[in-house]
Structures are given as structure tokens and as C-alpha cells.
Amino acid sequence: MLPPLPTSAPISTEARLAYVLRHFRQAYAEVPEVSIGYAHQQPQVEIVDGAGDFFSRQNPYPPTPTSREWQDQVLPVFFDLNPEQPLLELLPANRARINADLISAAFYLLSGWQEYFSNERDQHGRFPYTASVQHRYGFVAVPVVNYYFDILKTAIEHVAGQSLQPRRWINEAPFATFITHDIDALHSAWKAPAKAALHRGNLLRFGKLLWQRFLKSDTWDNLELVQKTVAGYDAKSTFFLLPEHRRASNGTPNADYKLAATALQWRFKALVKHGGEVAVHGSIGTSVDQQHLVREQAQMPASASGNRFHYLSWEPRRTPAVVVEAGFAYDSTLGFAEHFGFRNSYCLPFRPFDFTQGRACTFLEIPLNVMDATLHHPNYLQLAPHEILPALLPMFQEIERFGGVCTLLWHNDHFDPANETTGPRQFAELMQYLRSRNTAFVNGRDILQELGNRS
Ligand SMILES: [Zn+2]
Known part of the structure; x- marks a missing residue:
């Protein structure tokens, strides 16, 4: 059941400003000391206040955003009370004014305000994509917060008289790619064809499949193949291991x-020895149960600093605290299962907002941009194989533009050659594209090293 909203103090203007600017400073290589704030602070870059009392109430949705054009992109701008005025005014004497409340808008999206205050959950207890502003206003594949930051950056460049560059990755790469595999199943490749044979009454075929299962290993028992395939692109794999084999109480x-x-355990140790990373794939129920998650962490074959919840379980009112208390340095759960894109409208790792304390959480969230199942599934999208890369291309370009991290989830069972919709061929196509763009292939630890220690 949905946990009740805690009674905590409203989030102050200062807390919102600090949270947003902290992320802004991390998004660019070097940010000069320029004061940014609302009119009463008399800053060099003035943001016009547009939030009214929104943040002292508990409404999940703000008023309808305006549409503004910025660098050939039409952007939804929340808390924009002055649509007849230019978005950005570059003023004399090293000053600038932004006529929409981009700090509040960025805070709203990045903090996950909508899901925290919404009562909507799907059958897996998740905040549904259909309840999101990204769905309602059609911007799930646009990292809107990065565009807000681009406007702020332009203001700062004017004030400081110097240009700002997006952050660069290892070997000056323009963006990074994080290849991940949730390991849910190693022994079940034979099941679907066997079930089909049984259904058709083909007992001979059924018996043959059953016999094969005992004689040789399953096609999905392919961990080494997965690592080798990924290494073939000079990339590295992070494996999310699921320590619970019993079904959840609800049958999942x-x-x-x-x-x-x-x-x-030895096989995973060998994968680590060959450059792989292991992380926890918290089972059903652990996203709201810190002790359960800690027990699962203790079963890992090697030390794990990261986590992603099975089924992308995430209860906005509870899970951030669970991840903090279990001591993880990073999590990579936050993407919509139903659609690829940017759940928090941001293409860089960020610190989720702790609504009870009014400040950033201690762990880094490496948002999940796309998983295999999303692309072709009865409940999600139904893209044909040749439609996948064209569908994802604009999202990849946005990530590259802002020097972000592209997080890809390809389950080990999707490396089965029998999978012709979201299988090894589609994975190869995405990897070839990403490599052609000179991305830096990183794992969770690399990202922590780049971003984790900076405050
Ligand atoms: Zn899973």
C-alpha cells in the first residue's frame, strides 16, 4: 500500500536553489563564481519568481507549462508567468535576467516532485508513465532540465565574459555510455518452446526439449558470452545480480x-577479474525494506557499490531512504519501464531529493534511459527491429549534446540468438552507433569516480 506523506516542513526557496545549482555546477567543466538567484538577492543572474505557493502545497502537478523555443527546440517551461517577455535578457553591466522561473521548473522535474506527491501507482507499485508530465506534454525523450541549464549557462557566459563547456569524459569523450545487464534468468530459455510444444500436444518435441535441458546448459546461461560480446566494442559490463530465487508474496x-x-559465485568472481562490475538487483519488496536489501547485499560474490531494483520497483516516498540506509553509492533504477527517455528530464547522474530532510540524498542516481523489454513488449512499445535505432537516435543525440550518460539495460536472456525483436542483433546495432560517436564506455564505479566525490 502507498505510504502516507510524511509531515515535513515545506521545501524552502533556498533549498530548491541550492539543490538545482549544485547540479548545474556539476554539469559543466568549470563554472565561474556568478551570483544566481531571485530579485531580492540582487544577483548578477536574476530569475523571475513564478512558483507562488506551489512548493508549500502538496499538488503533484503545476499549472500547464508554456512552450518556448530555445536553440531550435520547443521546450515546455513550467512556472513561466511572463510568456510575452523574452526568456532570457542579456543586460548591460554584466547582468542578465531569466523571465521564467527555471530554478523552480528544474527543481520540480529533477526532484521527482510529481511522483512523490502523486497517489498513482501501477500493479507493481510503480509511478506510471501515463501519470507523468513527460507523458502529458510529450517530452519524455527531451532532457528538459539540461535545456534549462543551457539557458542559465548562456546567462552566465554573458555575465562572466567567458564560455562554459559541458563536462567531458575519459579521454575527452563527449558523453558516456553505461552498459548494464540485470540477471533475472539463467535457466529458462527452454521453457517457452517447451510450453508451446506441450500446448500443441507435441509430446515428442516437449520430451526432447526437456531432455536437452538436462544434457546441456541453457542458452540463457551465457554470462561469459555477454561479457565477451560487450568487450568486443571496447565496452564493459555491469551485472546486476538477483539474490532472491523465491517468488515474491504476490507471485512475482x-x-x-x-x-x-x-x-x-566463482563465475561471477571470474567476470569481475576480467573487468566486469557486479551490483545488486534488489528483489521484489526490497525497495521498501532496507534490512532485506542489506541481507541481499551480503550475498554478493564481490563488493558492490550499486543497485537497481528488480521490475524497476521504486516507491518515491520510501526508496531513496532505503538506498541511503543500505549504504549504496549509486542506484540505476529511475527510468520508465513503459518508455525510453528521461524520467527526471535530466541526462546526467544526479542526487535524488530527500523530501523529509529538504536536501540532496547521499547516493548518485544514474538514470536508466532504455531497457530492451521497453522496446517490444505487449504492455510497452511494439517497435519492429528496424525501428529501434531510429526511435532512440534523437535521445542519444540529446545525451551527446549535453555530455550526459546513456544507460542501457540489455538482459542476458536478450543475447539469445532466438530473440529476433530485441536480441543480439539489435544490441549490436545500438553498440555500433554509440561507438561510432566516440562515447566513453564506463561502469558504475567510473561514474562515481567522475561525479561521486564532487559536491
Ligand atoms: Zn529484474
Whole structure:
């Protein structure tokens, strides 16, 4: 059931400003000391206040955004009370004014305000994409907060008389790519064809499949193949391991393998030795149960600083505290299962907002941009194989433009050659494109090193 909203103090203007500017400073290589704030602070870059009492109430949705054009992109601008005025005014004497409240708008999207205050949850307890402003106003594949920052950057460049560059990655790469694999199943490739054979009454075929299962290993038992395939693109794999093999109390399946099995522990240790990273794939229920999550963490074959919840479970009112208390340095759950894009409208790792304390959480969220199942699934999108890259291309270009991180989830079972919709061929196509753009392939630890220690 949905946890009640805690009674906490309203989020102050100062807290919102500090949260947003902290992320702004991390998005660019070097930001000169320029004062940014509302009129009463008499800053060099003045933001016109447009939020009214929105942040002292508990409404999940702000008034309808305006549409503004910025660098050939039409942007939704929340808290924009002066649409007849230019968005940005570059003033004499090293001053600038932004006529929409971009600080409040950025805070609203980045903090996940909508999901925290919304009562909408789907059958898995998740905030549904259809309830989001990204869906309502059609901007899920546009990192709107990065565009807000671009406007702020232009104001600062005018005031400081110097240009700002987006952050660069390892070897001056223009953006980074984080390749991840949630390991839900290692032994179940035979099940679907066997079920189909049984359904058709083809007992001979059924018996043959069953027999094969005992004689040789399953097609999905392919961890080494996955690592080798990814390494073929000079990229590295991060494996999210699911320590729970029993079904959840509501019947939702967890792992089809036992992580504690000695042979499997050794295989994962070998993957780590060959440059792989392991992280926790918190089972159903752990997103609201810190002790359960800690117990799962203890089963890992090697030290794990990251987590992603199975089924992308995330209860906005509870989960950030669970991740903090379990001591993870990063999480990579926040994407919409139903659609690729930017759940918090931001293409860089960020610190989720702690609404009870009124400040940033201690862990880094590496937002999830696209998972295989989203692209072709009865409940999600139904893209044909040749439509996948063209559909994702604009999103990749946005990430590159802002020096962000592209997080891709390709489950190990989607490396099965029998998968012709979101399988190894579609993965190869995406990897070839990303490599052709000179991305830096990174894992969670690399990202922490780049961004984790900076405040
Ligand atoms: Zn999973």
C-alpha cells in the first residue's frame, strides 16, 4: 500500500536553489563564481519568481507549462508567468535576467516532485508513465532540465565574459555510455518452446526439449558470452545480480537461479577479474525494506557499490531512504519501464531529493534511459527491429549534446540468438552507433569516480 506523506516542513526557496545549482555546477567543466538567484538577492543572474505557493502545497502537478523555443527546440517551461517577455535578457553591466522561473521548473522535474506527491501507482507499485508530465506534454525523450541549464549557462557566459563547456569524459569523450545487464534468468530459455510444444500436444518435441535441458546448459546461461560480446566494442559490463530465487508474496518471480551456489559465485568472481562490475538487483519488496536489501547485499560474490531494483520497483516516498540506509553509492533504477527517455528530464547522474530532510540524498542516481523489454513488449512499445535505432537516435543525440550518460539495460536472456525483436542483433546495432560517436564506455564505479566525490 502507498505510504502516507510524511509531515515535513515545506521545501524552502533556498533549498530548491541550492539543490538545482549544485547540479548545474556539476554539469559543466568549470563554472565561474556568478551570483544566481531571485530579485531580492540582487544577483548578477536574476530569475523571475513564478512558483507562488506551489512548493508549500502538496499538488503533484503545476499549472500547464508554456512552450518556448530555445536553440531550435520547443521546450515546455513550467512556472513561466511572463510568456510575452523574452526568456532570457542579456543586460548591460554584466547582468542578465531569466523571465521564467527555471530554478523552480528544474527543481520540480529533477526532484521527482510529481511522483512523490502523486497517489498513482501501477500493479507493481510503480509511478506510471501515463501519470507523468513527460507523458502529458510529450517530452519524455527531451532532457528538459539540461535545456534549462543551457539557458542559465548562456546567462552566465554573458555575465562572466567567458564560455562554459559541458563536462567531458575519459579521454575527452563527449558523453558516456553505461552498459548494464540485470540477471533475472539463467535457466529458462527452454521453457517457452517447451510450453508451446506441450500446448500443441507435441509430446515428442516437449520430451526432447526437456531432455536437452538436462544434457546441456541453457542458452540463457551465457554470462561469459555477454561479457565477451560487450568487450568486443571496447565496452564493459555491469551485472546486476538477483539474490532472491523465491517468488515474491504476490507471485512475482525473482531469480531462476541461486546466487549463493558456489559454482555461480566463482563465475561471477571470474567476470569481475576480467573487468566486469557486479551490483545488486534488489528483489521484489526490497525497495521498501532496507534490512532485506542489506541481507541481499551480503550475498554478493564481490563488493558492490550499486543497485537497481528488480521490475524497476521504486516507491518515491520510501526508496531513496532505503538506498541511503543500505549504504549504496549509486542506484540505476529511475527510468520508465513503459518508455525510453528521461524520467527526471535530466541526462546526467544526479542526487535524488530527500523530501523529509529538504536536501540532496547521499547516493548518485544514474538514470536508466532504455531497457530492451521497453522496446517490444505487449504492455510497452511494439517497435519492429528496424525501428529501434531510429526511435532512440534523437535521445542519444540529446545525451551527446549535453555530455550526459546513456544507460542501457540489455538482459542476458536478450543475447539469445532466438530473440529476433530485441536480441543480439539489435544490441549490436545500438553498440555500433554509440561507438561510432566516440562515447566513453564506463561502469558504475567510473561514474562515481567522475561525479561521486564532487559536491
Ligand atoms: Zn529484474
